Amino acid sequence: MPIDYIYIHIVWSTKNRDDVFSPEGMVKMSKIIDNVATKNKIFLLAVNGYKDHIHCLVQLKRSQSLSSIIKQLKGSSSFIYNKSVANEQKIKWQRGAFSESIQPKAVEKVINYIRYQEHIHRNREFKFLDFKRWG
Secondary structure (H helix, E strand, O other), X not given: OOOOEEEEEEEEEEHHHOOOOOHHHHHHHHHHHHHHHHHOOOEEEEEXXXXXXXXEEEEEEOXXXXXXXXXXXHHHHHHHHHHHOOOOOOOOEOOOOEXXXXXXXXXXXXXXXXXXXXHHHHHOOOOOOOOOOOO
């Protein structure tokens, strides 16, 4: 029986890797991305990030385009976020995004990796994206 979906880990960063998000700002952005996903029928399993980037884990159906999903999540989230912050720093995303398919057996590991971004980054200095292999 063929599988009708795959799991995709998506990461994108702020323009120039600027530290834009406070912990409260990240909560706000995560909620916005969750709402955008729901509105666009994107099955979002996890979303979180750190000062200068966002991680999402989505379940992609065969009928969905990865580039379209990334465009919807990035474009709508920055537009809504920027409208909601009066005096805070506005965000712009860097062009492009990183994505990788995830084996079903590794989904929980990736969800935990996304969930604990603040803890992970507080304990390690990242200058470039540091991805582990899930499996």
